[in-house]
Amino acid sequence: MKLDQLLYESYGFAEFRPGQKEVIEQVLSGRDVLALLPTGMGKSMCYQLPGKVLPGAVVIVSPLLSLMQDQVAQLKKMGEKSVIAINSFMQPDERERVWKMLDQYRFIFIAPEMLVQPYVLGKLKGIGISLLVADEAHCISQWGFDFRPDYLRISEVLPALGNPQTLALTATATDKVTDEIQRYLKLNDPFIYVHPMDRPNISYNIRKFSDEKEKLEQLLTMVKNYGGPGIIYAGTRKKAQELAGRLLEQNIQAAFYHGGMEQQDRIFVQQQFQNKELEWVCATNAFGMGVHIPDIRQVIHYQLPSSIEGYVQEIGRAGRDGNPSLATLLYVDGDERLVESLVLDDLPERHEVELIYSAGAEAKQLVDQGLVRETAYRILIYWRERISMEGTLNQMELLKKEKLRQANTIRQLVHCQGCIRMFISASFDQETPVVPHSCCSFHGIDYDLFKANSQKPTANSMSSWQERLKAILPI
Structure with missing residues (x-):
């Protein structure tokens, strides 16, 4: 059967999006593949359609529970019943x-931390896996070293799974990150597909202010004048909550979202946003993956992102419907100091390295005693198994320099004296894009394109969740 026919019969689509067919053909030919497709270009189709043809299961390693749940829901909505997400919840x-029925599932979603567990590996080994997918593969580079080291273990478990062919998918990656993905996944002579990441319908807006008060006033003006749905990114959990409170004071339907919230509360906020019950979400960078809302009109960075990759990932959530959308970065002199502090915060300190290396099998107790942070423990246990203490200290120093380099790229973006679109493309080693209408604040932005809809939900017009529940459930 031809791929176009299979696409139509399986999902009802008459044609592939750019890049999808090329990637799928290479997957079905048996090659390892690394595909860079911009947000909204349908990366998931690159493993969904092969899953209809390949003889064994497709295992998708996914970074977030919310992302897994969304992908499972999307597959089920398209009629795929043999799909499951395995997680600690x-x-x-x-x-x-699930373990008893595992061989009946065609698509299996799993977090990297669970994938590397011996018991889970034993169960997966018995079912026959045709394809392992590393979704959001940039996390292998950006999160693996200093946040979730189990990403770096994915290649180590491949032999236990029968060395299945591997597909790595991401929306953004510099040449350096692309090289690291290939190296840490041990991709064998991979086919690499890189789609131009430029999104002509997004206008890039950078605004600078003399003080924090002026910046906050501008934020509220933009929210009121240009409307949502929209996401406001903050650098800290406290700031995300504070900004949501300010919007609610202005009778604007908003909520905050960050990694310190209970899982159930995070899912609830995400569902409210997807159901149009919220117009704005004020969030840390924990929000976004798995959020498939085509008509997000604004993404505003109230504080600087920590890397150019993270920035492009976050603004890429705007305008998936192809209509004009606005990406705004608000800056006050000194904001970069917060970024530098945040990017270095999770890196293990020297005393933590020394404690972990000297503790032996009792290392986990150091976390319980409050002597070593949980994140530092995960990082250091990974490196302790592989290199000496001096080697780990050197590794931490290299990571520090890389984090500061990434922060410096963001500083250069803020103070860019030319086209912002061109600066971003050059940062990803891509060709200079065509300058569209309403390109950026350097070339000029047509703000009339973003005028707010007069029919917007407000905090007073929306009933509480208790009232909505009473309306649909008998008392």
Whole structure:
């Protein structure tokens, strides 16, 4: 059967989006593949359609529970029943039922931390895996070293799974990150597809202010004048909550979202946003993956992002419907100091390295005693198994320099004296894009394109969740 026919019969689409067919053809030919497709270009189709043809299961390693749940829901909506997400939130009886039926699932979503567990590997080994997918593969580089080292272990478990062919998918990656993805996944002579990452419908807006008060006033003006749906990114959890509170004071339907919230609360905010019950979400960079809302009109960075990759990932959530969207970065002199502090915060300190290396099998107790942070423990246990203490200290120094380099790129972006679109493309080693209408604040932005809709939900017009629940449930 031809791929176009299979696409239509399986999902009802008459044609592929750019890049999809080329990637799928290479996957079905048996090659390892690394594909860089911009946000909204349909990366998931690159493993969904092959999953209809390949003889064994497709295992998708995914970084976030919310992302897994969204992908499972999307597959089920398209009629695929043999799909499951295995995660630590499953009840024991539910998990046991899944293990017994594992060979009946065609698509299996799993977090890297669970994938590397020996018991889980044993179960997966028995079902026959045709394809392992590293979704959001940039996390292997950006999160693996200093946040979630189990990303770096993915290649180590491949032999236990029968060395299945590997597909790595991401929306943004510099040449350096692309090289690291290939190296840490041990891709064998991969086919690499890189689609131009430029999104002509997004206008890039950078505004500078003399003080914090002026910046906040401008934020509120933009929210009121140009409307949403929109996402406001803050550098800290406290700031995300503070900004949501300011919007609510202005009778604007908003909520905050960050990694310190309970999982259930995060899912609730995400669902409210997707259901148009919220117009704005004020969030840390924990928000965004798995959020498939085509008509997000604004993405505003109230504080600087920590890297150019993160910045492009976040603004890429705007305008997936192809209509004009606005990406705004607000800056006050000194904002970069917060970024430099945040990017270095999670890196293990020298005393933590020395404690972990001297503790032996009792290292986990150091976390319970408050002597070593949980994140530092995960990082250091990974490196302790591989290199000497001096080697780890050198590794941490290299990571520090890389983090500061990334922060410096953001500083250069803020103070860019030319086309912002061209600066971003050059940062990813891509060709100079065509300058569209309403390109950026350097070339000029047509703000009439973003005028707010007069029919917007407000905090007073929306009923509480208790009232909505009463309306649909009998008392």
